[in-house]
Amino acid sequence: MCPLCGGSGWRQVIGSANQQVTRCNCFVSAQVNSLLAASDIPARYAACTFSNYKTESNPALAVARITLEKWANQYPLDRTGLLLIGPSGVGKTHLAVAALKELTTKGVHARFCDYRELLKQIQNSYNPSVQATELEVLRPVFEAEVLLLDDLGAVKPSEWVWDTVSLVLNARYNANLTTIITTNFMDGPSAAVDSARRANREETLGDRIGERMRSRLFEMCRLVQVQGRDYRPNFRAANLR
Numbered sequence: 001m002c003p004l005c006g007g008s009g010w011r012q013v014i015g016s017a018n019q020q021v022t023r024c025n026c027f028v029s030a031q032v033n034s035l036l037a038a039s040d041i042p043a044r045y046a047a048c049t050f051s052n053y054k055t056e057s058n059p060a061l062a063v064a065r066i067t068l069e070k071w072a073n074q075y076p077l078d079r080t081g082l083l084l085i086g087p088s089g090v091g092k093t094h095l096a097v098a099a100l101k102e103l104t105t106k107g108v109h110a111r112f113c114d115y116r117e118l119l120k121q122i123q124n125s126y127n128p129s130v131q132a133t134e135l136e137v138l139r140p141v142f143e144a145e146v147l148l149l150d151d152l153g154a155v156k157p158s159e160w161v162w163d164t165v166s167l168v169l170n171a172r173y174n175a176n177l178t179t180i181i182t183t184n185f186m187d188g189p190s191a192a193v194d195s196a197r198r199a200n201r202e203e204t205l206g207d208r209i210g211e212r213m214r215s216r217l218f219e220m221c222r223l224v225q226v227q228g229r230d231y232r233p234n235f236r237a238a239n240l241r
């Protein structure tokens with residue numbers, strides 16, 4: 001039992017004239033812990049913070065970190081989301097998770113969602129032997145005050161994938177909810193509207209999620225470039241050769 005409040009969750013404000021009370025620290029930290037537990041941040045990223053994100057070697061990463069840190073500190077003054085674009089392994093998910101954790105300490109209901117996993121779960125829900133319905137899978141994604149949609153575009157595009165991305169992004173857009181997105185795909189129009197460059201070019205965000213959702217993203221999010229080398233040691237070693 002908490003020695004400060006005896007378990008009530010309230011304590012008297014020291015020196016207050018009219019026995020003013022405030023939330024005890026124990027209540028606040030219990031609330032943060034339950035928000036963190038509900039945030040679904042994968043164990044692999046549980047320790048990611050702004051302070052353990054290394055930027056010495058790369059000013060571009062320092063700018064990205066400062067941008068996310070400021071954004072998390074000022075939320076909810078500006079509810080515009082963030083779109084983190086950069087190659088694999090530069091720490092996009094690390095930074096986005098750090099922001100998510102910062103928000104939970106402010107009492108925000110924030111949630112991690114892996115794009116590939118989400119699409120898999122939705123597809124599973126069509127199987128009659130699976131208990132969860134499509135709506136049950138989607139409800140947390142529709143309702144989270146702040147959603148991190150991680151690795152957008154990681155699933156090979158199809159009509160169904162495009163429709164599903166539209167469903168998710170439009171729901172959040174219409175409800176005016178904040179979304180943080182990370183993606184390995186560089187920004188650019190889909191081949192359908194970029195016929196001049198269609199031949200042997202790298203796939204773009206437009207190709208992966210469709211042109212309509214690409215422009216919707218830019219209404220929902222501010223672009224943050226995360227440009228650097230793959231941080232993971234085995235990849236760095238491979239780059240030396």
Ligand SMILES: Nc1ncnc2c1ncn2[C@@H]1O[C@H](COP(=O)(O)OP(=O)(O)O)[C@@H](O)[C@H]1O
Binds near residue numbers: 052086093094231
């Ligand atoms: N600048 C960095 N400082 C510390 N750790 C980093 C940094 N960049 C990446 N990492 C770590 O490397 C791993 C891969 O990063 P991740 O965020 O998954 O990259 P991305 O999402 O861009 O593919 C993670 O364990 C992450 O914590």
Ligand SMILES: [Mg+2]
Binds near residue numbers: 092093094151182
């Ligand atoms: Mg990632």
Ligand SMILES: [Zn+2]
Binds near residue numbers: 004007026
């Ligand atoms: Zn207490």
